[in-house]
Amino acid sequence: MRYRRQACVSITVTRTALAKRAFGREQLKPWRGVTDGSPQAELDFKFTRQATNKIGGISEEAGRFLGRLFRTK
Secondary structure, three states: OOOOOOOOOOOOOOEEEEOOOOOHHHHHHHOOOOOOOOOHHHHHHHHHOOOOOOOOOOOOOHHHHOOOOOEEO
């Protein structure tokens, strides 16, 4: 049997802002299965379709959307 090799990485995460409100799978439920290219639909796909505990990239638009959900210290 042949196994796929996975690269091991280490990251350090630093909290730079506090959340203004809850934002997780429950808040993204209205976008479940939507493929309109909106940042909410992209994030719903990342959070619900892909395994957790993984590093993944998001679009600039989704990054800006997430940025609006946090208040700076």
